[in-house]
Amino acid sequence: MTMRIHRAVRTLSLLLALSMLLSVSAISSAAETPAPSVLTVSDSTLALVDRDQDFTATLTVDASVLGDASPDAWAAGLTWYLTREEGFQDGTLYPYYYPGDRLDRWQVWNNGEGGDALFTLGDAAASSSGGKVTVTLPFTAGSFTGINGDSSKNRNAWPSFIGTYTLSARSGDTVVAETDMTVNAYDSYVRYDDIDESIQDIIDEALPGRYITVTTFGQSEGGRDQYYVTLSDSKASVDAFQAMNAIAETAPASLQDKLEKGSMGDYRVPFFLNNVHPDEDPGVDAQLNVLRALATQETVTYNTLTGFKDKSVDISEMFAPDVLDLGITGLGSQKFTRDAEGNIQDNTGVNDASELYTISGDITLKVDDILDDIIFVICPNENPDGRTYNTRRNDNGFDLNRDASNQTQNETTNLVQVINDWNPVVFAELHGYMTEFLVEPCTPPHEPNLEYDLLVKNFALGSEAFGTAALGTMSATREEHPDTLYWSYYMPLRDDYDPSTMHWSAWDDLCTNYGPSYAMLNCGSLGYTIETPYNNEASTDLFEYGRVYDVDFDLDKEARVRFGDSAMNHAMAFAGVDVADDGTTRRWRVENSWGAKIADKGYFTMSDDWFTEYVYEVAVPKALLPEEYQKALEEPATMLPAWDPMGALA
Numbered sequence: 001m002t003m004r005i006h007r008a009v010r011t012l013s014l015l016l017a018l019s020m021l022l023s024v025s026a027i028s029s030a031a032e033t034p035a036p037s038v039l040t041v042s043d044s045t046l047a048l049v050d051r052d053q054d055f056t057a058t059l060t061v062d063a064s065v066l067g068d069a070s071p072d073a074w075a076a077g078l079t080w081y082l083t084r085e086e087g088f089q090d091g092t093l094y095p096y097y098y099p100g101d102r103l104d105r106w107q108v109w110n111n112g113e114g115g116d117a118l119f120t121l122g123d124a125a126a127s128s129s130g131g132k133v134t135v136t137l138p139f140t141a142g143s144f145t146g147i148n149g150d151s152s153k154n155r156n157a158w159p160s161f162i163g164t165y166t167l168s169a170r171s172g173d174t175v176v177a178e179t180d181m182t183v184n185a186y187d188s189y190v191r192y193d194d195i196d197e198s199i200q201d202i203i204d205e206a207l208p209g210r211y212i213t214v215t216t217f218g219q220s221e222g223g224r225d226q227y228y229v230t231l232s233d234s235k236a237s238v239d240a241f242q243a244m245n246a247i248a249e250t251a252p253a254s255l256q257d258k259l260e261k262g263s264m265g266d267y268r269v270p271f272f273l274n275n276v277h278p279d280e281d282p283g284v285d286a287q288l289n290v291l292r293a294l295a296t297q298e299t300v301t302y303n304t305l306t307g308f309k310d311k312s313v314d315i316s317e318m319f320a321p322d323v324l325d326l327g328i329t330g331l332g333s334q335k336f337t338r339d340a341e342g343n344i345q346d347n348t349g350v351n352d353a354s355e356l357y358t359i360s361g362d363i364t365l366k367v368d369d370i371l372d373d374i375i376f377v378i379c380p381n382e383n384p385d386g387r388t389y390n391t392r393r394n395d396n397g398f399d400l401n402r403d404a405s406n407q408t409q410n411e412t413t414n415l416v417q418v419i420n421d422w423n424p425v426v427f428a429e430l431h432g433y434m435t436e437f438l439v440e441p442c443t444p445p446h447e448p449n450l451e452y453d454l455l456v457k458n459f460a461l462g463s464e465a466f467g468t469a470a471l472g473t474m475s476a477t478r479e480e481h482p483d484t485l486y487w488s489y490y491m492p493l494r495d496d497y498d499p500s501t502m503h504w505s506a507w508d509d510l511c512t513n514y515g516p517s518y519a520m521l522n523c524g525s526l527g528y529t530i531e532t533p534y535n536n537e538a539s540t541d542l543f544e545y546g547r548v549y550d551v552d553f554d555l556d557k558e559a560r561v562r563f564g565d566s567a568m569n570h571a572m573a574f575a576g577v578d579v580a581d582d583g584t585t586r587r588w589r590v591e592n593s594w595g596a597k598i599a600d601k602g603y604f605t606m607s608d609d610w611f612t613e614y615v616y617e618v619a620v621p622k623a624l625l626p627e628e629y630q631k632a633l634e635e636p637a638t639m640l641p642a643w644d645p646m647g648a649l650a
Contacts, residue, residue: 034062039177071126088163192387218414222395272424278387280432286543404518427519434531470546484538
């Protein structure tokens with residue numbers, strides 16, 4: 001028995017010793033295994049049509065990976081690739097997707113002929129610290145296809161290149177580390193197949209008090225769905241408008257009677273946005289951005305032109321007398337961009353409107369106030385076939401921009417029915433690739449059946465409101481698009497007039513085969529065709545910045561509180577903040593008090609603009625306050641009167 005006990009003890013001791021050795025071995029082995037290599041990139045999206053994008057790739061590796069090589073020599077020997085295994089697109093439509101290549105082998109498209117290198121690579125720099133080696137590679141991307149009208153032949157090339165790629169650093173044949181990069185036409189570009197998902201995301205993120213519906217109104221000649229989005233403050237508002245519209249169609253006299261008696265009640269008017277040439281890509285993407293802003297933000301902010309820097313400007317001899325009688329200001333006219341020889345200088349990308357005009361500070365509109373008056377009907381893409389291939393024609397090879405009256409194509413027939421159903425007050429169609437930034441109304445001659453004399457005043461003033469807001473905001477935010485600057489817009493009715501001959505050169509709207517002209521003829525709409533010179537993110541923003549028509553809001557934050565427009569009557573907890581690499585704040589995560597069934601389990605996302613405008617009081621632990629605020633707490637307290645708005649939440 002004793003021997004068995006001793007044998008058991010020896011066996012147990014041996015097992016314990018072995019387990020300890022194995023544990024030590026495992027610890028030693030783990031300590032000797034180098035940490036995984038990590039690759040990051042400063043911007044994860046490459047935009048094909050924006051210029052001079054600067055990137056920095058940062059590779060961090062364990063020093064043991066280098067072997068006997070010095071950090072500088074090892075870094076210099078790395079090769080960098082941007083590649084993918086398969087295309088992002090439907091392989092039956094785009095079988096010749098680009099698989100990518102080594103960075104220094106990528107070329108600009110140049111209408112398929114290649115040539116110049118797309119990327120310019122800097123020198124890889126290495127540094128060592130704490131057993132780690134960090135390698136940084138700066139590189140710059142030029143324009144893959146060009147951003148202006150010269151790139152028109154390259155538009156249908158984009159779908160073969162966009163998608164998800166892998167950026168990798170390789171040492172010989174070994175992939176050291178990799179990370180994903182998205183290649184897109186520009187940041188906001190959305191393929192046809194993804195538009196419905198984008199709209200659904202907007203609906204999911206929409207604030208309370210935003211009523212959004214999606215209506216499929218037919219199919220294209222290629223069998224793809226056409227749909228529009230309705231945005232209002234409530235279903236009741238949409239129902240009330242549709243009921244009023246029905247009365248207008250069946251008993252117009254009774255509606256006229258209500259108007260004269262002032263008994264119409266609370267009603268909204270429809271504002272219709274459309275795009276017929278989806279290869280003029282900002283015309284689609286700007287609509288989605290406008291929808292997102294109106295659905296998910298409490299406010300929208302813009303700037304506008306307010307006057308001439310040259311105080312001697314006299315517009316009375318520049319424009320037609322009857323156009324001046326409409327009340328136009330002349331701000332933003334091409335006539336103020338003439339060179340020494342009298343030739344108009346277009347938007348070249350080097351001048352912005354602040355050179356010629358004074359510009360307002362930020363003007364903030366409450367979305368709720370906008371929706372008190374307007375129902376937005378947004379058709380981001382009349383031509384889904386064209387969006388699929390990034391061409392202006394549908395599957396029949398037909399340009400729908402000439403078909404509104406003839407209605408030979410499914411797409412046009414379907415859209416015309418929607419226009420007739422809504423009778424919009426404004427029908428704005430977004431285009432691109434003009435030399436100028438254009439906002440109609442047109443010059444004479446006009447279609448004789450148009451009620452132009454009844455429409456032209458609001459038409460022209462709306463154009464100036466749109467154009468000056470777009471130019472002012474682009475100038476105020478020019479650091480976002482330094483290579484795509486705007487300093488004028490072209491309103492044919494205003495700018496095509498020659499005082500010496502007292503005639504206009506012709507940019508007319510005679511043909512009602514154009515969608516806006518059709519809407520004017522059949523519905524009395526203000527039918528705007530709007531064009532941009534470029535096909536990039538800047539033009540997308542230009543459309544979006546001009547979305548407000550002749551609306552002003554001039555109460556600042558203090559005034560809104562003092563006059564009861566804003567009130568401190570709701571408390572929320574800030575759960576997180578999104579801070580950009582440059583230290584600026586982008587958005588806040590907010591936990592509301594309405595329960596988990598609202599928003600994302602009770603959490604909302606607040607833009608920093610909203611924070612700035614509508615947060616008045618913040619409670620934080622005293623220890624986290626900056627020193628100057630802690631000292632202020634030692635000062636005597638100021639007693640507020642009972643009626644002071646700062647005590648509302650208390």
